[in-house]
Amino acid sequence: MYGMPIIEASGLTRRFDSFTAVEGINITVNEGEVLGFLGPNGAGKTTTIRMLAGIISPTAGTANVAGIRPDLEPERLHEVIGLLTERTGLYERLSARRNLEYFAGFYENINVAAQVEKYLKLMGLWDRRDDYAGGFSKGMKQRLALARALIHEPKIVFLDEPTSGLDPEAAHEVRDLIKKLSTEGRTIFISTHNLPEAESLCSRIAVIRTKLLALDTPDNLRLRFFHPQLIIHMAKVTDAVEAAARALPFVLSLKREESALTLELKNMEINSPEVVKAVVDAGARIASVTEERPTLEDIYLNLVRDKPENVK
Amino acid sequence: MLNKRVKNILLKEWQVALHDLNSLLMVTLLPLLIIAQAVTVFWAIQEFAVDSILGLDIVQKALSNLIQTVPAVGALPAVQQIQVFLLSQMMFYILLIPTMIAVNSATFSIVEEKLSGSLEALLATPLHTWELLFGKALAGAVPAVILTWICTLIFFLAVRIMGWGALISLVVTPAWYITILLLAPLMALLSFLLGVIGSSRAKDAKSAQNSIILIIFPVFGLIALQVTGALWFTVVPTILLGILLAGVNALALWSAVKLFRRESVVIRWK
Ligand SMILES: Nc1ncnc2c1ncn2[C@@H]1O[C@H](COP(=O)(O)OP(=O)(O)OP(=O)(O)O)[C@@H](O)[C@H]1O
Ligand SMILES: [Mg+2]
Numbered sequence: 034m035y036g037m038p039i040i041e042a043s044g045l046t047r048r049f050d051s052f053t054a055v056e057g058i059n060i061t062v063n064e065g066e067v068l069g070f071l072g073p074n075g076a077g078k079t080t081t082i083r084m085l086a087g088i089i090s091p092t093a094g095t096a097n098v099a100g101i102r103p104d105l106e107p108e109r110l111h112e113v114i115g116l117l118t119e120r121t122g123l124y125e126r127l128s129a130r131r132n133l134e135y136f137a138g139f140y141e142n143i144n145v146a147a148q149v150e151k152y153l154k155l156m157g158l159w160d161r162r163d164d165y166a167g168g169f170s171k172g173m174k175q176r177l178a179l180a181r182a183l184i185h186e187p188k189i190v191f192l193d194e195p196t197s198g199l200d201p202e203a204a205h206e207v208r209d210l211i212k213k214l215s216t217e218g219r220t221i222f223i224s225t226h227n228l229p230e231a232e233s234l235c236s237r238i239a240v241i242r243t244k245l246l247a248l249d250t251p252d253n254l255r256l257r258f259f260h261p262q263l264i265i266h267m268a269k270v271t272d273a274v275e276a277a278a279r280a281l282p283f284v285l286s287l288k289r290e291e292s293a294l295t296l297e298l299k300n301m302e303i304n305s306p307e308v309v310k311a312v313v314d315a316g317a318r319i320a321s322v323t324e325e326r327p328t329l330e331d332i333y334l335n336l337v338r339d340k341p342e343n344v345k
Numbered sequence: 346m347l348n349k350r351v352k353n354i355l356l357k358e359w360q361v362a363l364h365d366l367n368s369l370l371m372v373t374l375l376p377l378l379i380i381a382q383a384v385t386v387f388w389a390i391q392e393f394a395v396d397s398i399l400g401l402d403i404v405q406k407a408l409s410n411l412i413q414t415v416p417a418v419g420a421l422p423a424v425q426q427i428q429v430f431l432l433s434q435m436m437f438y439i440l441l442i443p444t445m446i447a448v449n450s451a452t453f454s455i456v457e458e459k460l461s462g463s464l465e466a467l468l469a470t471p472l473h474t475w476e477l478l479f480g481k482a483l484a485g486a487v488p489a490v491i492l493t494w495i496c497t498l499i500f501f502l503a504v505r506i507m508g509w510g511a512l513i514s515l516v517v518t519p520a521w522y523i524t525i526l527l528l529a530p531l532m533a534l535l536s537f538l539l540g541v542i543g544s545s546r547a548k549d550a551k552s553a554q555n556s557i558i559l560i561i562f563p564v565f566g567l568i569a570l571q572v573t574g575a576l577w578f579t580v581v582p583t584i585l586l587g588i589l590l591a592g593v594n595a596l597a598l599w600s601a602v603k604l605f606r607r608e609s610v611v612i613r614w615k
Contacts, residue, residue, distance in 0.1 A: 086469055107607075114469075121462065126361055126364045127360065138349065138350070138353035139353060
């Protein structure tokens with residue numbers, strides 16, 4: 034479904050003096066994919082993006098983006114990638130239009146006027162094009178910065194926390210834009226703290242805390258880190274009902290409450306009818322049966338919390 | 346050297362500068378002060394100190410150098426000889442003007458963009474490091490040269506008002522033209538390159554200023570060479586000086602690129 038590998042990091046490491054910000058990251062992103070990059074504050078997300086985007090060099094390991102080594106040929110790489118930096122970094126005393134014109138002016142083979150107009154309109158800033166960027170709201174600044182990152186139609190886009198600090202509506206708009214970019218076949222590397230956002234946008238998710246902790250599709254992450262749970266609500270949980278459930282070989286764990294049983298099963302589809310039959314046979318009067326899927330947040334917290342080997 | 350990316354930087358730098366009238370005024374005021382100071386000193390010397398200066402050995406030596414270069418000076422009365430001698434020193438003194446301007450503006454150029462975060466976005470474009478540094482330096486050097494020329498005109502105007510006007514033709518030798526048209530631009534570019542180097546390495550504009558002050562000493566050296574009569578700058582030494590300066594400029598740009606650390610963008614500002 035996706036193309037060839039277009040971003041490859043192998044053993045990517047960055048030390049600042051004696052402090053290791055990023056260690057041994059191995060990631061491959063395929064053409065057209067949207068990769069979510071998750072991790073707590075200080076996990077090394079921005080540092081990794083900077084290394085992949087040719088802003089800083091790794092202290093060990095290598096990266097290859099669009100067939101180019103970012104640390105060796107940054108200028109050539111920059112023709113084909115766009116970077117939305119963590120801080121918008123606009124020229125506040127220049128108009129929105131001039132901000133874009135300036136940045137567009139650094140690329141080869143670009144129709145500056147046409148691209149500036151296209152992106153000002155796309156970002157809903159056309160009517161404010163001659164206003165100073167300094168007077169813009171946070172959401173407008175973020176959209177202008179996004180326009181700046183896209184002005185040369187890069188095939189790979191790095192977005193460092195594109196929706197942070199935006200109100201829900203502005204964040205929603207930015208997410209829609211990112212979806213649109215993805216449908217245009219661009220490869221998108223997006224760091225975020227917003228887990229539902231990552232789940233709705235990304236085909237795969239990487240969780241990092243200095244080291245890469247996990248890299249998979251959201252569904253596979255669920256399977257790997259959590260077993261789905263079955264919750265059976267009934268009038269009253271009796272000892273007989275509990276014993277009947279416990280006797281089943283595929284029940285991995287069981288939690289008993291006043292009027293509900295929560296069970297972790299090996300295989301939801303195959304096992305759940307048998308569980309239901311067993312508890313009914315033991316005399317339970319079932320009110321409802323629900324399946325609970327862990328949220329991405331559960332997985333994330335499980336990954337980044339209390340792992341001594343990851344504590345810096 | 347003047348490719349589209351460098352031109353792009355020039356236009357933007359000038360546009361931003363025009364928006365900042367306060368700093369623009371500050372930058373213009375300083376060279377005018379330098380000129381005013383020089384004129385005052387010249388006037389004071391002729392009023393109060395001609396005799397004692399004439400008595401100095403080194404001044405006699407410098408004067409004979411001067412008369413060798415411009416024989417017409419020999420025919421003038423002693424007081425006017427001193428006046429021509431003083432005016433001739435202005436040739437190198439004027440070179441301090443672009444440096445002064447650079448101290449006050451070049452040093453902000455990169456640091457400011459680091460602090461605002463725009464430098465990282467800039468480094469994510471196909472802009473080469475040399476283009477960024479050269480563009481930034483040139484953006485300051487060009488107006489600095491124009492300002493230097495304007496100051497030179499103002500200086501001669503003041504000299505006329507002081508009543509020394511008749512001597513100007515004796516002072517403005519070919520070496521003067523070379524100084525104004527060649528050395529001043531080279532000096533301006535060098536000052537701004539040093540400023541940009543300082544700015545790209547420093548954490549704030551203040552520490553960047555220190556690096557550039559250094560350039561003032563060689564200029565004083567030139568003035569001293571001439572005042573002490575050790576060497577009088579006629580056409581050939583001046584052209585040689587120009588070639589040397591051009592080489593130093595190339596070296597400065599080269600080391601600016603070497604010294605520039607992309608990494609410095611990500612330094613945490615406390
Ligand atoms: N230039 C630098 N010098 C020293 N340490 C640095 C530098 N840049 C980053 N670091 C450190 O590296 C670690 C990773 O920083 P980074 O900005 O990559 O984290 P992040 O995942 O983007 O965090 P956040 O979610 O807060 O944006 C942090 O502990 C940070 O302090
Ligand atoms: Mg970050």
